[in-house]
Amino acid sequence: MSFAGVLTMALEGLRRKKGRASLTALGIFVSVLALTLIIGLGEGLTAAISDTLTSDDNLRQILLMPGFGERAENKGEEIVIIGEMSEARRARLKRAAMARAEMRVMAGRRTSLIDDASIARLNKIDHVTGIRPLVFERYDVTMDDQQTQATLTFGLDTERKRFAQRVVAGNYFSGPRAGEVLVHEYLLYQWGFVTEAQQANLVGKQLTLKTQDIAAAGAGALPQGITEALRNIEFTEEEHKALTTILPKVAASMGGREALQTAASKTLTIVGILRENEPSEPVAWGEVSLADVFLPDGTAQELFSAGALSAQLGYQRAMVYVDDPVNVVVVEEALKHAGYSAYSVASFVKQAQQALGIVTIILSFLTGVALIVATLGIVNTMVTSVLERTREIGIWKAVGATDLQVQAIFVTESALIGLVGGLVGLGAAAAAMIPGNILARRMILEQTTLPFSGNVFQLPLYLILAGPALGAAVAVLAAIYPARRAAKVDPVKALRHD
Amino acid sequence: MLIEINDVWREYKVGRAAPVQALRGVTLGIEQAEFVALLGRSGSGKSTLMNLIGGLDRPTSGSIIVAGEKLGEMSSRKLSLYRRKRVGFVFQSFNLLPAFPAWENVAVPMAFAGVPRAERKRRALDLLGRVGLGERAGHKPGELSGGEQQRVAVARALSLEPALILADEPTGNLDSATSAQIMALIKDQHAHGVAVVMVTHDPDLATQYATRTVRMADGRVVEPVVAVPEAHP
Numbered sequence: 001m002s003f004a005g006v007l008t009m010a011l012e013g014l015r016r017k018k019g020r021a022s023l024t025a026l027g028i029f030v031s032v033l034a035l036t037l038i039i040g041l042g043e044g045l046t047a048a049i050s051d052t053l054t055s056d057d058n059l060r061q062i063l064l065m066p067g068f069g070e071r072a073e074n075k076g077e078e079i080v081i082i083g084e085m086s087e088a089r090r091a092r093l094k095r096a097a098m099a100r101a102e103m104r105v106m107a108g109r110r111t112s113l114i115d116d117a118s119i120a121r122l123n124k125i126d127h128v129t130g131i132r133p134l135v136f137e138r139y140d141v142t143m144d145d146q147q148t149q150a151t152l153t154f155g156l157d158t159e160r161k162r163f164a165q166r167v168v169a170g171n172y173f174s175g176p177r178a179g180e181v182l183v184h185e186y187l188l189y190q191w192g193f194v195t196e197a198q199q200a201n202l203v204g205k206q207l208t209l210k211t212q213d214i215a216a217a218g219a220g221a222l223p224q225g226i227t228e229a230l231r232n233i234e235f236t237e238e239e240h241k242a243l244t245t246i247l248p249k250v251a252a253s254m255g256g257r258e259a260l261q262t263a264a265s266k267t268l269t270i271v272g273i274l275r276e277n278e279p280s281e282p283v284a285w286g287e288v289s290l291a292d293v294f295l296p297d298g299t300a301q302e303l304f305s306a307g308a309l310s311a312q313l314g315y316q317r318a319m320v321y322v323d324d325p326v327n328v329v330v331v332e333e334a335l336k337h338a339g340y341s342a343y344s345v346a347s348f349v350k351q352a353q354q355a356l357g358i359v360t361i362i363l364s365f366l367t368g369v370a371l372i373v374a375t376l377g378i379v380n381t382m383v384t385s386v387l388e389r390t391r392e393i394g395i396w397k398a399v400g401a402t403d404l405q406v407q408a409i410f411v412t413e414s415a416l417i418g419l420v421g422g423l424v425g426l427g428a429a430a431a432a433m434i435p436g437n438i439l440a441r442r443m444i445l446e447q448t449t450l451p452f453s454g455n456v457f458q459l460p461l462y463l464i465l466a467g468p469a470l471g472a473a474v475a476v477l478a479a480i481y482p483a484r485r486a487a488k489v490d491p492v493k494a495l496r497h498d
Numbered sequence: 499m500l501i502e503i504n505d506v507w508r509e510y511k512v513g514r515a516a517p518v519q520a521l522r523g524v525t526l527g528i529e530q531a532e533f534v535a536l537l538g539r540s541g542s543g544k545s546t547l548m549n550l551i552g553g554l555d556r557p558t559s560g561s562i563i564v565a566g567e568k569l570g571e572m573s574s575r576k577l578s579l580y581r582r583k584r585v586g587f588v589f590q591s592f593n594l595l596p597a598f599p600a601w602e603n604v605a606v607p608m609a610f611a612g613v614p615r616a617e618r619k620r621r622a623l624d625l626l627g628r629v630g631l632g633e634r635a636g637h638k639p640g641e642l643s644g645g646e647q648q649r650v651a652v653a654r655a656l657s658l659e660p661a662l663i664l665a666d667e668p669t670g671n672l673d674s675a676t677s678a679q680i681m682a683l684i685k686d687q688h689a690h691g692v693a694v695v696m697v698t699h700d701p702d703l704a705t706q707y708a709t710r711t712v713r714m715a716d717g718r719v720v721e722p723v724v725a726v727p728e729a730h731p
């Protein structure tokens with residue numbers, strides 16, 4: 001069959017009814033735009049999740065946090081509500097009392113601590129190959145006459161040489177208990193060491209870490225705002241002394257920690273300067289990347305253990321290593337059963353993917369409805385077109401167009417509408433992805449600590465092809481019935497003079 | 499014998515009324531060298547017969563045989579190809595595509611036949627030149643007079659060099675001077691060996707151009723076939 005005549009007639013049909021054809025294509029445009037964005041988002045997020053979070057050996061790790069214990073349910077037995085009242089009201093008040101008691105317990109105490117004893121115990125859980133406390137604490141950092149209060153420090157896994165690639169001057173730690181520190185270039189910059197040469201010169205110098213006094217005294221019990229404010233006020237020696245005496249008592253009265261952090265301090269040698277991580281560098285699960293001073297694991301633990309507070313509260317976090325990713329879920333359950341909070345990339349990824357899957361399905365369903373509406377629109381347009389062009393169809397047939405050619409004219413016309421709608425939809429989606437990606441990346445970087453550099457919207461080749469192909473395919477399908485009607489037109493009737 | 503028409507009936511069924519018998523047993527033979535004028539009163543079945551000969555319609559009974567094949571039994575596709583390759587229609591109401599310029603109207607049959615665009619255009623312009631419309635190739639039907647439109651229609655009918663021209667009152671909408679131009683074109687084709695069947699209400703046209711006149715009434719051929727001497731206008 002010759003396509004020349006078919007194409008000529010189809011294009012002419014479109015040219016004559018440009019407005020109507022455009023409106024019809026709009027339905028396909030919207031559907032393809034939405035579908036491309038939805039699938040592109042699904043693709044991008046899935047890739048982002050697996051690239052960013054499953055890098056390193058993240059999939060074998062579980063982040064362990066202290067538990068806050070069982071809900072204090074049987075404690076309710078001791079609470080008695082007295083006085084004359086209805087039973088319903090008594091029960092209501094008791095419920096209120098119990099909830100408040102439970103809240104105090106939760107806020108005040110960690111029931112399952114992460115300390116050396118519990119680490120030894122948890123290490124015996126099947127499939128656990130090791131547990132490493134993650135130590136991040138705030139210390140007052142002093143070097144010569146430079147001092148910064150409440151600097152965040154973080155203990156690095158020296159065995160795995162974490163962050164070794166970020167050393168820009170000097171060396172990495174020589175061992176887990178080496179008494180060495182790596183200092184972040186930004187802290188030094190803040191101290192006035194601007195150039196790289198100035199910073200490199202500092203390698204070998206001494207640096208002292210000292211437990212914070214005032215803020216640590218009320219830590220945990222006082223609202224964050226108050227601790228922050230205390231840090232920023234200059235106190236006289238006497239005021240300072242008085243505060244350190246009174247704050248622990250205030251804290252204790254609020255159901256918080258009872259002891260004052262005993263002052264601990266340690267002088268360490270700067271072995272190297274660490275640069276900020278690049279957005280493209282993979283992040284490890286549970287890693288604290290905003291720290292300014294980095295210690296070898298062992299040193300960090302020693303320093304932390306020296307404080308009295310640490311003995312009471314244990315480590316804030318630990319990383320549990322599992323022999324194989326498939327066992328992560330089982331171990332996670334065991335840890336939760338032991339009263340801890342446990343988070344793994346595996347279960348996070350699973351949850352995220354489930355949520356993503358549901359959202360994608362719902363959105364795709366809505367888009368599917370839009371696509372059906374668009375299809376009906378095409379059917380309507382094409383049937384109208386056939387009715388309007390009955391005489392024309394008669395002429396085509398009289399000069400020798402076959403039924404197939406007549407059908408092909410309308411199918412082609414419709415397919416072109418669908419293809420153009422699909423292409424424009426794809427183009428619009430691709431265009432929308434550019435600001436979408438920039439915006440999403442900014443949001444992720446602002447709201448999480450993930451060094452995210454990927455694209456939230458992705459446009460793989462199959463998706464580029466799928467949009468226009470879907471548009472054209474749907475339009476072809478929509479044209480089948482109108483095209484058959486066109487082929488059935490009786491030329492004799494169509495040509496009877498008016 | 500180019501076309502053999504044997505006892506052809508054509509009935510139209512409209513609703514529950516008794517069927518209309520537009521043709522009631524037409525038997526007719528048409529030779530390759532003939533120019534047949536079909537005369538008869540309105541409603542006598544002339545157009546119905548033309549549509550059957552042209553393969554736009556199928557007989558209710560009887561047979562129309564072209565080159566050994568019965569048109570009524572051909573597949574719809576073969577019938578389309580028959581119309582395309584062997585028949586050129588000229589209608590009273592021109593039946594041009596209003597959106598296309600003259601040359602593209604002439605080229606429509608070639609487009610369906612798969613002639614490449616450049617070749618189509620070249621041949622269409624050539625044909626328009628032959629009907630005296632070389633200057634008007636780019637004009638749409640709405641910009642042409644009735645006579646000019648009919649000349650475009652004749653050019654279209656000739657575009658795939660048919661063996662048979664079927665003209666149903668080709669001059670019905672035209673004045674006598676314009677009619678003469680159209681008739682000259684058709685006669686020229688006849689002179690080049692193309693068979694012509696033309697419906698007309700004008701007995702003068704019949705005697706002037708046709709080699710034979712066939713008269714119809716009530717769906718039948720009423721006069722015995724009478725040969726008339728070739729006319730010289």
Ligand SMILES: Nc1ncnc2c1ncn2[C@@H]1O[C@H](COP(=O)(O)OP(=O)(O)OP(=O)(O)O)[C@@H](O)[C@H]1O
Pocket residue numbers: 510511512518519520538539540541542543544545546547
């Ligand atoms: N589709 C149809 N349905 C019903 N009756 C029809 C149909 N087509 C034609 N007829 C009838 O068949 C008869 C022959 O019609 P036809 O058009 O062949 O006449 P004609 O000789 O060409 O007339 P005219 O000179 O007016 O063109 C008429 O009575 C007409 O009403």
Ligand SMILES: [Mg+2]
Pocket residue numbers: 544545546666
């Ligand atoms: Mg007629």
